[in-house]
Amino acid sequence: MENISATEQISRLGLSLPPAPSPVGVYKPYLIEGKTLYLSGHGPVQDDQSLIIGRIGRELDMEAGKLAARQVGLTMLSTIVTHLGGLDKIKRVLKVFGMVNCIPEFERHPYVVNGCSELFASVWGTDNGVGVRSAVGFGSLPDNIPVEIEAVFLLH
Numbered sequence: 605m606e607n608i609s610a611t612e613q614i615s616r617l618g619l620s621l622p623p624a625p626s627p628v629g630v631y632k633p634y635l636i637e638g639k640t641l642y643l644s645g646h647g648p649v650q651d652d653q654s655l656i657i658g659r660i661g662r663e664l665d666m667e668a669g670k671l672a673a674r675q676v677g678l679t680m681l682s683t684i685v686t687h688l689g690g691l692d693k694i695k696r697v698l699k700v701f702g703m704v705n706c707i708p709e710f711e712r713h714p715y716v717v718n719g720c721s722e723l724f725a726s727v728w729g730t731d732n733g734v735g736v737r738s739a740v741g742f743g744s745l746p747d748n749i750p751v752e753i754e755a756v757f758l759l760h
Contacts, residue, residue, distance in 0.1 A: 610691035610727050614681070617726060622649045622679055624686035634687050641694070641757040643683060645703070647749040648675035657748045661707035664750050666715060672750040673702065673719030680720075680755060681727070692760075696732035697724050699756040705745040713739040720753050 608616070625646065627633055635642045648656040656672045658664040664672070684691055702717030704710070717739035725733040735756075745752050 610694060613727050614691065619678065619681075620651060621682040621685060622651050622675070623653050624682040625649050625653075625679065633683055636759070639695075639759045640698070641684070641688070641759055643680055643755045643757070645752040645754045646676050646679045646683065647746065647752055648672040649679040649682075650675065655747055655749050658750050659705050659707060659744075659748065660716060660750055661710040666710075666712055669704065669706075669716040669750050670719035673704075673716050673753065674723050675719075676751050676753045677720035677723035680753065681723075684757075691727065694728065694732075695758045695760045697728060697735040697755065698758055699735050700724070700737040701754045702737070702739040703742050703745060703752045704739065705743075705748065705750050705752075706741045708741075708743070710741060713741050716751060717753065719751075724755075 631644055633644050650656060656675060660669040681691060700721060702720060704713045704716050721737060727733055
């Protein structure tokens, strides 16, 4: 990938960021400690502020789940822009933890979470946009969202 900023890359990719969500509970959407940015679990917020809902294997198929995970990634980018002033303050992705709301028989959790991981790689490049990761299945998630993801980033 060329040496361009994350902000320029978002523009090049023609990505639209949804509104950053406000906490619905007792927690912070983000926390900075030293040079580490922690993002709380995010769901798939759409441009109209509604959530994508449904369980993988029931209401949604695997491809729809992957698109929902991508939307979670866009929502996380929006939180970064809203609270830190821009994506260029991020040096690299350190960790992504993806939770997939799915039927018990579903086994492709990593494929679903790739929707977010591939987005981050396209924004920061494969060196800085890919960190360590976990992708696990859950029996339910808040509001019946298909995917919740939290992440940790290194700041410049």
